[in-house]
Amino acid sequence: MRCPFCNNPDNRVLESRSAEGGQSIRRRRECLRCKRRFTTYEQIEFVPVTVIKRDGRREGFDRSKLLRGIVRACEKTGISQECIEALTDEVESELQQREVREVTSNEIGELVLQKLRYLSEVAYVRFASVYRQFRGIADFIHTLNQLRNEHHPASREEIPTNNNLVAENSGLKMEETQKTATFAHSEIR
Numbered sequence: 001m002r003c004p005f006c007n008n009p010d011n012r013v014l015e016s017r018s019a020e021g022g023q024s025i026r027r028r029r030e031c032l033r034c035k036r037r038f039t040t041y042e043q044i045e046f047v048p049v050t051v052i053k054r055d056g057r058r059e060g061f062d063r064s065k066l067l068r069g070i071v072r073a074c075e076k077t078g079i080s081q082e083c084i085e086a087l088t089d090e091v092e093s094e095l096q097q098r099e100v101r102e103v104t105s106n107e108i109g110e111l112v113l114q115k116l117r118y119l120s121e122v123a124y125v126r127f128a129s130v131y132r133q134f135r136g137i138a139d140f141i142h143t144l145n146q147l148r149n150e151h152h153p154a155s156r157e158e159i160p161t162n163n164n165l166v167a168e169n170s171g172l173k174m175e176e177t178q179k180t181a182t183f184a185h186s187e188i189r
């Protein structure tokens with residue numbers, strides 16, 4: 001950062017302060033040569049992220065679309081709106097901080113799942129069912145087994161394939177989950 005008065009590249013920072021509600025940092029600097037003072041602002045780089053969809057089409061990352069998908073998955077799970085917003089923010093800033101400006105919808109989905117896993121198993125399975133495009137009960141069972149094995153790596157027991165048992169064991173109502181999944185489908189893709 002060169003001095004605006006004498007073009008000298010060396011200066012010292014006198015004061016750093018958060019500005020614009022934490023979106024930038026304001027720095028008061030003093031030129032080491034002419035001793036004059038000037039102010040600089042440092043901002044987080046905000047570059048548009050492009051999402052590559054399953055069918056190969058590209059579109060700009062849309063935070064509200066992602067938020068809607070997560071809200072649907074979290075319906076009636078008791079997860080607060082603040083929590084959902086924070087999760088969405090986290091995903092967005094992780095995408096923002098990547099070197100690559102393009103991301104597949106798949107990667108976004110996995111990122112969301114990583115975070116949902118610790119919040120709610122129901123929301124996790126619902127979200128997975130939408131973005132992984134579950135086709136039937138087998139996909140649910142597979143995901144539930146994965147979830148279970150991650151939570152209890154020692155036991156590694158399989159959930160029986162009988163539908164009623166699955167619902168009982170997992171605390172999930174399959175019908176309801178599937179309905180929600182279908183409903184939320186259009187939001188994620």
Ligand SMILES: [Zn+2]
Pocket residue numbers: 003004005006007008031032033034035036
């Ligand atoms: Zn100067």
